[in-house]
Amino acid sequence: MSVLSTGTGALLAFQRALSTVSHNVANVNTEGYTRQRVDFAARRPSDYGYGHVGNGTQVADIRRLADELATSRLLDSGGELARLEQLSTLTGRLDTLFSDSATNLAGVWSDFFDSVSALSSNAAGAAERQNVLAEAGALAGRFRQLDGQLRALDSEVNNKLLAGASEISRLAGEVARINGEIGSDASKAAPDLLDRRDQLVAELVGFTGGTALSQDGGPISVFTAGGQPLVVGVQASSITTVPDTYRPERLQLALEGGGTTTVLDQRALGGSMGGLVEFRNTVLDPAAAELGRIAVAMAATFNEGHAAGMDLYGNLGGSFFDVPAPLVNQHAGNAGNASLQARVGDVSALSGQDLVLRFGEGGWTALRADTGEAVPMTGSGTAADPFVVAGISLEVSGSAAPGDRFLLQPTAGASGSIGVAISDPSRIAAALPVRGSAAVSNIGSGVLSGLRVEAAGNPALLQEATIEFLDSGEYMVDGAGPFDYTPGQRISANGWSVVLDGVPAAGDQFVVARNGTGSGDNGNASRLANLDDARVVSGGTMSLNGAVGGLTTMVGSAARQAEYAADAQQVIHNDAQAARDAVAGVNLDEEAANMLRLQQAYQAAAQIISTADTMFQTILSAVRR
Template identity: 75%
Template sequence: MSVLSTGTGALIAFQRALSTVSHNVANVNTEGYSRQRAEFATRSPTDYGYGYVGNGVKITDIQRIADQLATSRLLDSGGELARLQQLSGLSNRVDALFSDTATNVSGLWSSFFDSVSALSSNAAGTAERQDMLAQAGALATRFRQLDGQLQALDGEVNSGLVAGAQEINRLAAEIARINGTIGGNLAGASPDLLDRRDQLVSELVGYTGGTAVTQDGGMLNVFTAGGQPLVVGNQPSTLTTTADPYRPQRLQLALSSQGTTVPLDQRSLGGRMGGLAEFRATMLDPAMAELGRVAVTMADTFNASHRAGMDLYGDMGVDFFTLPAPRVNAHAGNASGASLQASVADAGAITGQDLVLRFDGTGWTATRADTGVAVPLSGTGTAADPLVAGGIALVTSTAPPPVAGDRFLLQPTAAAAAGIAVAISDPSRIAAASPVSGSADLDNTGSGVLGAIKVVDAADAALLDDAVIEFLDAGQFTIDGAGPFAFAPGQTISANGWSVTLDGAPAAGDQFRIVRTGPRSGNNGNAALLANLDDARVLNGGTISLNGALGGLTTMVGSAARQAQYSADAQQVIHDDAQAARDSISGVNLDEEAANMLKLQQAYQAAAQIISTADTMFQSILNAVR
């Protein structure tokens, strides 16, 4: 009977071990599966007086082969990879918008300034004027289209946050349920259940980043990259989305617990959610702001020069482009209903960076929204003395007035590209001519030569008044009888909002007349200036041209997208290495399993032979006493 019992026990043990090997082979492609191993041990021997006789073998445990360190490393690398892949994927889409010739601004930008150049060659031409308006409209449309695509991406981020919060809550609830099932008996937990929990934790960390910590008893606590608890024991947290306090149309993640909702620090998130937040902060917002800055400075510079010209009706030029005012949003928690009215004070000083304005009850301060660094702020906020920060003037409301603690978000250029449009529709309203022109009297005897006239102050009330420059001798002149003024060849003479360079050696009695340009003039003075505005250095204190700013925008977006791609590629290598390290311990090796199966099969057959031998022995005894 002891031989039969030993053989039967061995047969059952080897059968269960073979089942474990089969289970490993069947799950060779199951993601997150950890191979299992049957642990053998001898049965308790029997004392027959002369000594102990063994009773065979038994299965003591089905062990899950896993290494916590390798699993933690894989979790960390997986969360970071999810963040970088999310960031890279969205950044590449923005890069495609700015680099593709079918969607970028550069082509239509060049076409517009080419049309202005063509107009300068035929300032009175109807076809040239109509083409310039058409090209301007196409350029403004492209600005709006690009901004609309960026706004659509912002909407996708909102949708991603909502969907992500729902998936995070589902995963956290499932992990908490498994924790409850395991309770305080980790040793008694099914290996497959532990694999399932690890896989869920991996998916959860892929959304939020963070870590998983095992507590006493085997429960697993999961925390976000910022340290916020997602699962503690068998209690899951709930993530939701709330409106940004400055921009209600923009969502952000928040943690809901015990009836309170606490917004999470979006900068500390990891995983896919962190990638969405980082994309919005480091790629989308800067791209929208810089696109708006290019639109603002181009339109403002072009408008200023266009107002200094004269149209075919003989009237001074008006704004060629229209732009929306800079956007100022009050914080949702402001105690007052005060508002700020913003306008562009100096387009060349605009940086495009969002600013937070705070009122302490007596004065205002300004800081950058992204870094918190203080920004110079002047003025008191009245209409006569507006607040000025970063080239933007702000006037505070008086009914109601701001109170201590009020905060406002200033976005100088974020909405500019969305609202740019062509202000005129009549081709004859294009101010291609200089408003004044100069000529030398035919009776002049000297060699004085009048250069091109420039308008330096289009708002001067006397700009269009006729003026006479008369020389008393080679070194003195008067303007409409005022003077005399000293003269040297090559000198710039200014009056009534215009300036002109006079060279040569005028003689006594020589006169030069400055007169208003008449209607339907073919004068191209202002068109020639407009055609070269794309090279005007008007940004960053006169150090960057409009063309340079447009090229810089494309380069900035492309560089950020490439950097995100490089980081994602590098992290993929790190993650693959972590995955290989985990698989080397926990993964199923078919060659190893095949060898184990062959060994166990032979052992099973040997155990069966033991049972057969025991049966023969038993039959021999029966035959002896029958």
């Protein structure tokens, strides 16, 4: 009977071991599965007086071959990989938008200024004028199209945050439920249940980043990258979305618990949700602000140049483009009734950087929205003396309460409101509003050249003015003077300036007077055609063409950096996965060897039972005799 018992016990032990090996093989492709191993132990021997006789083997334990350090490393690398992959994917899409010839800004930008250059060759040509309006409409349309795409990406981030919040809450609830099933001693829990929990934790950290901590070998608590609890034991937090306090159309992740809602620190988020927020804050918003800055700078500069010309009707040029006002959004918690009206004051001082305007006991202050760094601000905020900050003029109406805040976005969204202000080709101010001529009685070699308008708003601009030289070194303008003259210097009056080539003689006169209607003069069109090379942004250090190229470079650089970071993190994650799989992964060759070894052991145990049966039959036969 002892031989039969030994064989039967061994047979059952090897059968369970074979089942475990089969379970490992069956889950070779199951994500997150940890291979299991059967530990055998000798059964308690029997004491027969003359000695102890063994009673075979039994299954002592079925263990998960998990390495907690490797699992933790894989968890960390997975959360970081999810963040960088999200950032790289969205930034790459934005880069394609600005670099593809079918959607970028550079093509239509060049076409517009080329059309203005063509107009300067035939300032009175109807076809050339119509083409300028058509290309201007295409350029404004491209600005609006790009802005629409940026808004669509912003909306996509919102939708992904909504979906992510729901999934995070579901995963956190599942982890808490399994924590309850496992109880306080994970060593007694089913290995597959522990695998399921680890997989859910990995997915949860993939959304938010963060850490997972085991509590005394039982429940696992999960925290976001910012340290907020998602799961503590059997208690799960709920994640929701709330509107941004300055921009209600934008959503932020928040933690619900204990009857309160706590907005998560968006800068501390990890995982795919952190990648979304990082893309929006560090790539999308700067790109939208820079696109708006280019649009505003181009439109304002072109308008200024256009205002210095004269159209075919004999009128001074008005605004060619519609330039939108900067956006000012008040904080949702403001207690006062103050409002701020903003307008662009100095194009060269525009940075596109969002600013927070705060009212306190010491008055108004301006801070950078991203860093909190103070920004110089002058003025008193009245209509006569507006605030001036970063190229923006601000007029305050109403009364602000201490602590009230406003978000100033100088150029964000401006590209979506750019439009062409005129529709009549004859309204294009291609001619100069004034023209110069020399008296026929002049005896010197002086010739008028380089006539241009310096101040289109001067009320005396169109009045006739006479420049009379007393000698080659002095001149008078309409009897005013005399003024010293050096060959090559500019002579200025009434908002215009002119240069003389050659040497004037005493008594020589030059007249600057209003230009006539229907003039084919191209003086202003020539100047407008070269405005794309004017250094009017970044404090006068960069041209408009340079700003367009800089925008493409900025987005492209961000895309490459995000791609390189994601590729590097993928290598780190692969190493972490390999380290985890080296311990916990299923190796089919190893399992095949184990199966062959256990199969032979099983057959041997069966032979023991067969031998015991033979012995038993021998005893029965002896008794029958």
